[in-house]
Amino acid sequence: MELFEFYRRDRWPHVFCPGCGNGTVMNCFYRAFSELNLPLDRTAFIGGIGCSSRIPLYINSDALHTTHGRAIAFATGLKLSKPELKIVIFTGDGDLGAIGGNHFINGCRRNLDMTVVCINNNIYGMTGGQASITTPHDFQSTTTPFGNKEYPFDLAEIAVAAGANYVARWTTRHVHELTKSMKTALQKKGFAFVEVVSQCPTNFGRRNKMADPTQMLEWFKESSVRRDKARLAAVDHVDLNLAGQITVGEFVDRNRECYEELIGVEKHG
Amino acid sequence: MKPVIDPKLCKGCNICVYICPKKCYTKGAEISEMGYFDAVASSTEKCYNHNREGKLICELCVLSCPDQAISWHPEIEEEKKR
Amino acid sequence: MTIAPGEYFVQGNEACVEGAVAAGVRFFAGYPITPSTEIAEGLSHRLKGADGVFLQMEDEIACISAVIGASWGGVKSMTATSGPGFSLMQEAIGYAAMSETPVVIVNVMRGGPSTGQPTRASQGDVMQTRYGSHGDYQVIAFAPASVQEMFDLTIESFNYAEKYRVPAFLLSDAEVGHMRGLLTVPDKIRIVNRKEKGLRRPDEAYDVPDDLVHPFPIFGKGHKTMITGMTHTDDSRIEPEDAKVHQQLIKRLSEKVLKNRKDINKWELTCPDSKTMIVSYGSSALGAKEVAASDERVGLLRLKSIWPLPEEPIYEVASKCDQILVCEMNLGMLYWSIKRVALEAGCKKVELLSKVGGEPPTPSEVRHKLRAMGAI
Numbered sequence: 051m052e053l054f055e056f057y058r059r060d061r062w063p064h065v066f067c068p069g070c071g072n073g074t075v076m077n078c079f080y081r082a083f084s085e086l087n088l089p090l091d092r093t094a095f096i097g098g099i100g101c102s103s104r105i106p107l108y109i110n111s112d113a114l115h116t117t118h119g120r121a122i123a124f125a126t127g128l129k130l131s132k133p134e135l136k137i138v139i140f141t142g143d144g145d146l147g148a149i150g151g152n153h154f155i156n157g158c159r160r161n162l163d164m165t166v167v168c169i170n171n172n173i174y175g176m177t178g179g180q181a182s183i184t185t186p187h188d189f190q191s192t193t194t195p196f197g198n199k200e201y202p203f204d205l206a207e208i209a210v211a212a213g214a215n216y217v218a219r220w221t222t223r224h225v226h227e228l229t230k231s232m233k234t235a236l237q238k239k240g241f242a243f244v245e246v247v248s249q250c251p252t253n254f255g256r257r258n259k260m261a262d263p264t265q266m267l268e269w270f271k272e273s274s275v276r277r278d279k280a281r282l283a284a285v286d287h288v289d290l291n292l293a294g295q296i297t298v299g300e301f302v303d304r305n306r307e308c309y310e311e312l313i314g315v316e317k318h319g
Numbered sequence: 320m321k322p323v324i325d326p327k328l329c330k331g332c333n334i335c336v337y338i339c340p341k342k343c344y345t346k347g348a349e350i351s352e353m354g355y356f357d358a359v360a361s362s363t364e365k366c367y368n369h370n371r372e373g374k375l376i377c378e379l380c381v382l383s384c385p386d387q388a389i390s391w392h393p394e395i396e397e398e399k400k401r
Numbered sequence: 402m403t404i405a406p407g408e409y410f411v412q413g414n415e416a417c418v419e420g421a422v423a424a425g426v427r428f429f430a431g432y433p434i435t436p437s438t439e440i441a442e443g444l445s446h447r448l449k450g451a452d453g454v455f456l457q458m459e460d461e462i463a464c465i466s467a468v469i470g471a472s473w474g475g476v477k478s479m480t481a482t483s484g485p486g487f488s489l490m491q492e493a494i495g496y497a498a499m500s501e502t503p504v505v506i507v508n509v510m511r512g513g514p515s516t517g518q519p520t521r522a523s524q525g526d527v528m529q530t531r532y533g534s535h536g537d538y539q540v541i542a543f544a545p546a547s548v549q550e551m552f553d554l555t556i557e558s559f560n561y562a563e564k565y566r567v568p569a570f571l572l573s574d575a576e577v578g579h580m581r582g583l584l585t586v587p588d589k590i591r592i593v594n595r596k597e598k599g600l601r602r603p604d605e606a607y608d609v610p611d612d613l614v615h616p617f618p619i620f621g622k623g624h625k626t627m628i629t630g631m632t633h634t635d636d637s638r639i640e641p642e643d644a645k646v647h648q649q650l651i652k653r654l655s656e657k658v659l660k661n662r663k664d665i666n667k668w669e670l671t672c673p674d675s676k677t678m679i680v681s682y683g684s685s686a687l688g689a690k691e692v693a694a695s696d697e698r699v700g701l702l703r704l705k706s707i708w709p710l711p712e713e714p715i716y717e718v719a720s721k722c723d724q725i726l727v728c729e730m731n732l733g734m735l736y737w738s739i740k741r742v743a744l745e746a747g748c749k750k751v752e753l754l755s756k757v758g759g760e761p762p763t764p765s766e767v768r769h770k771l772r773a774m775g776a777i
Contacts, residue, residue, distance in 0.1 A: 053387060062328060063386060068355065069332030073385025081382065091623045096470075107627055107639070112620040114473060115629035115639075116466065117496050123463040127470030127478065128620060130454045131428050135474070135621045153466075156459040225382040251332075263385075264337035314450055 051084040058110050065104070069263025071222035071248025072102050075169055078225055082232035093136040094128060096121045098145035101176045101250075102169035105140040119150030122157040125164055133315045137164040138236075143184040144174045147203050154205075158212030160309040161240045167232070168205060168243065171250035179253030186294050190257040206245045210302045215240030217301040219277075221247040221270035224298065231300060240308040247296050274298045320371060320391040321363040321398065322380055328388035331355035335380040335389065341365040344380070360389075364401035370394060402452050409584045413551040413577045416584045417507060418443035420555030421479055423590050426505075427453035428471035428478035430464040432486060435519040436575040437509040440481035461486035465493040465506065472502045473628065475597075475619035477559055481507035484517065484526055487533070494568050495534030496630045498654060501615070503562040503595055507555070507571040509578040512759055521759025522575035524683055524730040530570050531708050537651050539658035541665055542570040542708035544683040546690075548582035554667075554705065560593035561665060564606045565657055566614050572707065574730070576684040576761055598624055613657045658709055667705035668714045675700030677776035678718050680739050681728040682707050684761040689728050691764040698777050707735060712742050719746035724774060728754045728762050750774075 054062075057080065066072045083090075090111045097103030099118035106113035116124045121139045129137045146154050146168045157166070173191060174180040181191040184202040191198065206219040216238040218231040228246060235242035249255060249266035260266045277297035322343065324335075329351065335358050336344040343366045344358050351357045363369065367377040368391070381389045403423045411419070417440050421429070429448055431441030441457065448455040453476070458464045464480045471478040482490065487508045497504050512518025513525045530542050541561045543554040555571055562569035596606045598616040606614075615635070618624040627637040632647045640646040658665070671693040679689040682704040693701035702718045704711055719725060725743050727736045733753050740751040754770045756762045771777045 057387070063330070063353070066385060068330035068385075069334060070385050073387065074334075074383050077382045077384065077387065092621055094620050107629065110625055112473075112624065112626045113628065114470065114620075115627070115631070116470075117492055117630060120462060120466040120493070123458065123466035124470035126456065126458070126463070127428060127430065127467035127472075128474050129470075130456065130467075131471035131474030131476040131478070132621050152459050153463055156463070222383070225379065229382070263332050263334055267334065267337060313454065315454060 051090070053080055056080050056084060056090065056110060057108050061108055064108060066101060067252045069249065069251045070101070071171065071246070071250070072105065072169060074222040074225060075102070075167065075228070075246050075248060076105060076108070078229040079167065079232055081229045082236055086233055086236055088136065088236060092134065093138060095138050095140065096125045096128070097140045098142070098150060100142040100145045100174070102140050102142045103145055119145050119148070120153060121145070122150065122153040122166070126157065126160070126162055129162060129164060130310070130315060133310055139164060139166040141166065141168050143168065143170040143172060143205065144182040147205050147208070148183045155208065155212040158209050158214040158241050158243065161213055161215055161306050163239055163241070163308045163310050165235045165238070165242045166244070168245045169248045170205060170245055171248045171254055172202070173250050173254040175250040175253045179257060191254070206243070206301050209243040213306060214243045214302070215306055215308070216242040216303050218243070218299065219245040219247065219296070219301065220298050221274060221296060222249060223267045223270040223274070227298070234300070234303070240306060270296065277301060320368045320375060321366060321394050322360050322389050323392045324358060324360055325388045325390065326351045326357055327353060328386045329353070329355060329357040330386050331357050332385060333358050334383050334385065338379045338383045340377065340379065341367060364398070370399055402447070404586050406586045406588045409586065410581060411548060411584050412439060412581050413545070413548045413573065413579060414439035414509065415443055416548045416551035417481070417555045417571065417573070418447060419584070419586070420552040421505070421559070422447050423552070423586070424556045424559035424592060425477050426479050426559070427476040428468065429453070430456045430458045430467040430480055432458055432461050432464050432482065434483045434486045436511055436578050437481045437483050437507065439578070440507060440509070461489040462493060465490040468504050469493060469497050469500070469502045472504050473620045477503070477563070479505040479507065481509065483509050483511045484513045485515070487526055487529065491533040495536060495538065497568040498534065498538035498540065499630045500628050501566040501654070502568070503566050504568050505555070505558045505562050505571065506568060507573065510572060510574040512757070518759050520575060522684055522730060522761065523757060523759070524574060524685060524734070527572060527707060527731065528734045530572060537655060539567065539655050540570060540708050541565065541567055541658060541706070542572050543667065543705060544572045544707050545577055546683050546686050546703065547577065548580060548584050550705070551577060552584050552586070556590060556592070557667070560591065563595040564593050564609060564614070565661065566595065566617060567658060570708070572683065574684050609661070613653065613660070662709050662711070662713065665706055665709060666711035666713060668711055669703045669705060670700070671703070672697055672700035673702070673718060674721065676723045677726065677771065677774065678702055678722040679726045679728060679767070680704065680715060680718070682735070685728040685730050685756070688762045688764045688767045692767045692771070696777060699771060710735070710738050710742070715739055715742045716746045719743035719748035722748060724748065724750035724752070724776065726752050726754055726770060726774060726776070728756070728767065730756055730761060732757060
């Protein structure tokens with residue numbers, strides 16, 4: 051499938067800022083989806099509210115643009131009412147981890163058969179750059195003008211603890227690894243979570259001395275450390291996250307029964 | 320195959336300039352019709368995919384470009400000789 | 402799956418369960434909250450395997466969101482709650498209105514505000530049903546006053562949600578939800594299904610013009626549907642900056658309901674030519690009905706649908722009587738709208754019997770008020 055058969059060409063150029071990581075994630079996702087030859091007409095895309103949540107509306111298939119934080123809840127209903135549909139969710143750090151936190155952890159716990167791509171740009175970009183639950187400590191945002199006093203969540207680790215079948219995290223600097231993980235996630239039965247740390251040069255980078263998107267990509271490269279190596283080094287991954295390191299890699303790949311199997315409506319999408 | 324930047328889509332972020340391992344791109348100095356300083360695919364003969372058909376070796380620029388502005392095109396005769 | 406025709410002695414909430422099943426519900430997402438929990442429990446038994454899906458979600462926001470998502474998969478879906486949960490659901494209800502998703506929400510009203518009286522009745526959520534979410538939209542709401550109506554009006558809630566692509570509400574309360582009484586299940590039940598995009602079949606939903614209620618594009622059928630809560634055009638382009646697009650959309654969302662009031666209005670009249678008319682709904686009408694049935698000086702207009710407000714029967718009644726008494730289990734909510742219509746119709750005396758605290762007005766309380774009004 052060509053790129054612009056997958057995406058709605060009449061909606062290009064898209065609204066994302068110059069240098070925004072969303073477009074990079076869209077490329078990797080398209081590659082993963084089309085290389086697997088998945089049926090686009092039987093896949094539904096769901097987003098909450100935020101820049102990355104708009105991605106479903108750019109795809110040439112059924113798209114549900116829902117309310118802030120609730121994509122997983124909407125998806126639960128859609129998937130269970132029509133189990134043969136494949137469900138892919140695009141969300142962001144605030145949408146998923148702040149307002150959507152409850153649906154996030156319960157979605158993992160239920161282990162519904164869906165793929166969730168969380169584009170974590172460490173900020174609330176669409177509304178102008180307010181701090182998010184993944185904004186690193188001491189960083190600037192419009193609501194933390196004296197530096198962020200809070201410490202960030204580690205969304206991928208939360209997904210692991212909550213029971214998701216597949217969890218991976220990469221950055222937009224890791225396009226090959228990201229594409230490969232997306233392919234695994236799309237084929238995985240159960241809740242497959244891929245977190246992508248991504249650049250928001252306009253509302254995050256610009257206020258934190260990284261206005262140029264390439265500066266943010268370099269920062270991702272410098273701060274990334276393989277999670278399996280970090281664990282072997284007996285370093286607490288929580289401390290790493292809190293210190294601004296980004297642990298990347300495949301965090302978990304297990305085969306717990308998915309919710310559809312448990313309630314007897316299983317038709318793997 | 321050589322990379323071609325679509326001036327209707329490029330927003331001049333220069334990620335391609337940064338990411339290309341063979342330095343095929345440079346920052347542009349001219350404002351495009353869309354109002355951006357588009358990057359320029361200035362040295363495509365250095366590209367890993369130069370004069371290559373079939374499976375491409377490197378696609379970092381295409382995968383990274385946030386605006387889907389880069390696509391692969393076959394070289395014209397003169398370009399093949401570089 | 403539907404309960405067999407015949408007579409049953411059941412609880413109001415149980416009758417609601419049977420009504421939903423008879424209407425064809427195939428997805429229910431609920432959260433435990435008194436006095437609605439029996440509905441969730443009942444459907445957890447009925448919706449399994451091929452019959453449908455039952456889910457207990459993590460909170461009420463998840464419930465209403467899941468129910469909307471399920472509707473886009475093409476199935477009839479429902480949730481049930483009470484005051485505190487109903488408040489949580491308001492954002493998503495607005496989304497259902499804006500995206501024109503047919504869903505049914507049962508609110509078994511209890512004493513409020515806040516945690517209030519969990520096990521006691523009230524009618525304190527009637528305005529919230531109409532205006533609970535932000536912005537301009539119309540809803541359809543029914544007020545059952547008996548076990549039978551918990552069955553009948555649940556089915557009607559589904560029918561109208563499907564026909565007009567709106568969130569529809571069954572506004573019960575702790576009295577009607579928990580009372581036990583006779584349910585008669587008929588041989589034939591009128592069921593309406595949504596107009597499906599790309600399909601044409603004999604169903605009254607298809608009689609509504611397409612430019613007022615668009616055919617519903619079920620997901621997974623190749624329609625490449627784009628659904629959003631943002632202001633959008635008829636072909637689903639997002640246009641929040643365009644004033645004209647917003648005006649047209651909002652107007653249509655209102656008109657599709659208001660223009661069809663005649664179809665939606667449901668009411669019951671007892672002694673319609675009396676000099677004094679009581680206007681009431683839900684369990685507030687129970688005491689009034691007893692009074693009206695036994696005294697021809699007093700009549701009762703019992704509203705079975707309350708949104709859109711059935712202005713026509715209220716106007717009709719008000720133009721013929723001398724005075725009106727509104728009975729409600731709140732401090733006066735529908736009273737003001739009923740009074741407005743009555744004044745327009747020329748009835749100058751419109752009084753309120755407001756009873757809060759958890760129990761419906763008794764017949765003697767109604768008679769006491771009527772005496773004070775000089776009606777009896």
